[in-house]
Amino acid sequence: MTRAGADGGAISATGAIRLVAQRELNIRLRTRSFLIGTAAIIAVIAGYVLLQVSIFGGADRTEVGLSGQAAVLAEPLRTTASDFDLRVETSEVADTGEARSKLEAGELDAVVSGNAAELRVLVKSELDPNLRAILTDMSRQQVLAAQLASAGVADPAAVLAEANATEVQVSMLAAKDPQADQRMVIGMIMVFLLFMAISTYGALVAQGVVEEKASRVVEVLLATVRPWQLLLGKVIGIGLVGLAQLVIVAGAGIAMATAAGVMTLSDVALGTLAWGVLWYLLGYFLYATIYAGAGALVSRQEDAQSVLTPVTMVLVIGFVVGLNLMLQDPDSTATRTMSLVPLLSPILMPGRVAAGQVAAWELSLAIALTLAGIALFTWLGGTIYRNAVLRTGSRMKLADALRG
Amino acid sequence: MRPHTLEVDGLRKRYGDLVALDGVSFAVNGGELFGFVGSNGAGKTTTMRIMLGVLAADSGAVRFDGEPATRHTRARMGYMPEERGLYPKMKVLDQLVYLARLHGLATNHAHAAAEHWIARLGLSDRRETEVQKLSLGNQQRVQLAAALVHGPDALVLDEPFSGLDPLAVDVMSQVLREKAAAGVPVVFSSHQLDLVERLCDRVGIIRSGQMVAVGGVGELTTGASSQLRVDVSGAPDGWADELPGVRVLRAAQTSTVFELAAGADDQAVLHAALAAGQVTRFDRHRPTLAELFRDVVTAGERP
Numbered sequence: 001m002t003r004a005g006a007d008g009g010a011i012s013a014t015g016a017i018r019l020v021a022q023r024e025l026n027i028r029l030r031t032r033s034f035l036i037g038t039a040a041i042i043a044v045i046a047g048y049v050l051l052q053v054s055i056f057g058g059a060d061r062t063e064v065g066l067s068g069q070a071a072v073l074a075e076p077l078r079t080t081a082s083d084f085d086l087r088v089e090t091s092e093v094a095d096t097g098e099a100r101s102k103l104e105a106g107e108l109d110a111v112v113s114g115n116a117a118e119l120r121v122l123v124k125s126e127l128d129p130n131l132r133a134i135l136t137d138m139s140r141q142q143v144l145a146a147q148l149a150s151a152g153v154a155d156p157a158a159v160l161a162e163a164n165a166t167e168v169q170v171s172m173l174a175a176k177d178p179q180a181d182q183r184m185v186i187g188m189i190m191v192f193l194l195f196m197a198i199s200t201y202g203a204l205v206a207q208g209v210v211e212e213k214a215s216r217v218v219e220v221l222l223a224t225v226r227p228w229q230l231l232l233g234k235v236i237g238i239g240l241v242g243l244a245q246l247v248i249v250a251g252a253g254i255a256m257a258t259a260a261g262v263m264t265l266s267d268v269a270l271g272t273l274a275w276g277v278l279w280y281l282l283g284y285f286l287y288a289t290i291y292a293g294a295g296a297l298v299s300r301q302e303d304a305q306s307v308l309t310p311v312t313m314v315l316v317i318g319f320v321v322g323l324n325l326m327l328q329d330p331d332s333t334a335t336r337t338m339s340l341v342p343l344l345s346p347i348l349m350p351g352r353v354a355a356g357q358v359a360a361w362e363l364s365l366a367i368a369l370t371l372a373g374i375a376l377f378t379w380l381g382g383t384i385y386r387n388a389v390l391r392t393g394s395r396m397k398l399a400d401a402l403r404g
Numbered sequence: 405m406r407p408h409t410l411e412v413d414g415l416r417k418r419y420g421d422l423v424a425l426d427g428v429s430f431a432v433n434g435g436e437l438f439g440f441v442g443s444n445g446a447g448k449t450t451t452m453r454i455m456l457g458v459l460a461a462d463s464g465a466v467r468f469d470g471e472p473a474t475r476h477t478r479a480r481m482g483y484m485p486e487e488r489g490l491y492p493k494m495k496v497l498d499q500l501v502y503l504a505r506l507h508g509l510a511t512n513h514a515h516a517a518a519e520h521w522i523a524r525l526g527l528s529d530r531r532e533t534e535v536q537k538l539s540l541g542n543q544q545r546v547q548l549a550a551a552l553v554h555g556p557d558a559l560v561l562d563e564p565f566s567g568l569d570p571l572a573v574d575v576m577s578q579v580l581r582e583k584a585a586a587g588v589p590v591v592f593s594s595h596q597l598d599l600v601e602r603l604c605d606r607v608g609i610i611r612s613g614q615m616v617a618v619g620g621v622g623e624l625t626t627g628a629s630s631q632l633r634v635d636v637s638g639a640p641d642g643w644a645d646e647l648p649g650v651r652v653l654r655a656a657q658t659s660t661v662f663e664l665a666a667g668a669d670d671q672a673v674l675h676a677a678l679a680a681g682q683v684t685r686f687d688r689h690r691p692t693l694a695e696l697f698r699d700v701v702t703a704g705e706r707p
Contacts, residue, residue, distance in 0.1 A: 010474075010476045010478070010507075010508055011479065011505070011506060011508040019502070019505055019506060020506075023502055027493075027494070211491075215489055215490065215491060215492050216485065216487040216488060216489030217489035217490055218489065219453075219458055219483075219485040219487065219489050220483065220485060220489045220490070220503065220550060221506065222458045223456040223458055223478070223481070223483040223485075224478070224479050224506050224507050226475075390453075390458065390459070
């Protein structure tokens, strides 16, 4: 058994890159840490969604029990309530005993009985002011309709309808986007996910580089592939693992939030995810070669932390400061300026896109600057990697690694 | 398989102010086992790394079959670095298949070759084991398999025998001989000079980045100036220092090794020895490789 393959000799550059990337994918998608990590993030998001459902979802839905004559009010009550932006669920209650026990148990917020003109409400401790207004309004309409009829008005319903259709005209100097809050939450989650993905998978590139140096396998590999092919294959492979996790996590999050009714803006969320994927790719490639170069400076896993910390710090500062600025005002000058800085754009821009308005020129400028950054850092990181990857021993000085 | 040749010609390499290689040249013919010896730091590893293209030389050339080595030809060399390197968490079979494919073998051929060497080197029941869980000896076998799995047309092995148990030394020797017999030029470095002497057809000795001797083992040791070994018990220290026509190379306990100048009379030495004490041994001595090595290496260290 000698050379069994075609007498080909060296593998092509793309072949080598694909093979290296494939190995990274195969190895890393199968690791426990990937599966557990993905499951953990999904669990956190699920927990957040459940929290939203129980706190806010429960609060803005009012359970009203209808007893006796009041049972006919079910439909009008729900309709009127929706005019007040209140969600009311109705159910029938057989007698006062049931009403009391359900109120005690918190299953019902109020029990309404009596005829439409003389409604009686039983509550545990207090009546929701909105519900009080609605019920009062319904009662008054009943009384008014009866009065109109006895006064000889031919069509009391038409008169009431006309009266009810009258509204004050409100003019706003700056309209508040009714979706603003939800958009903000989507934006923040995206910023968080991108920060996690870029810092985690960037650090994995560095760890992979150190692993190959520490185990010395890099010399065997470099006897057949060029340093840039090995680096590119590794960066692509690990980047795809990160992309897979980002899409799985964000997709699961959107699905859960939509199903639970917490989020009504699935188109905004999907758009944000699409932007997030683009910015993940830009941000990951911006940081990955820097991480790789940093990793190549050391020969042991124990030393890795010291060279990774400075890189990670940039991301952390961008994340913390950027998130705070965004919370205060996604369209402030500070937020807009920070989101244009190449090292910070990848985590802040997609957040801004989700939360507010981003001018097309800002987006284009940020993408262009980031691409320029990728070119610069790939060159820098690649040079450091090439010069440092075969040097073993103590940590290499950055200047030496750049000089070669 | 037609025999291949592997040649280095005038390799120079500096690391800052340190001259690592200062014009290293030698050639290895197909079918030949070439032993590359030298002290630590003499330049063996640097030379081998340059042969594989892992390092770039400042000047000089590496030639394969008479042509400057390219990426294409280097992919057909097998390499075992001094610092053993494998992915610790990868299984033996996966690892070998991966390395074979990186050398350009198609997947199915890579599998077949990996299985072949796993069986050949006695690793069959370890093929699904992670490398880090193997004994050191088995890790060395996997490392050898990694150098051989793509069916290389030349082998460059840096200290392949270090850390091997006697059984593994035999397996390694046998494999290297087989490869050489198949027309593959085999270069390996080693500090085990008796092994090199026994195994190699030719030897190159490097000192401070320069080749100080290259040639057949017999040729080198015969070519060394004529030596005389005399064992005398009871002789005073320095009994041999003033003898004409000879030079003392080494003296240890009762044993003294002389270098005889051309035409010098060894009988005069015998007389002097008999006068000095009781002669227990007197012979013309053909130096071993180890002695030759010691002589040429220490010769250069004396000003």
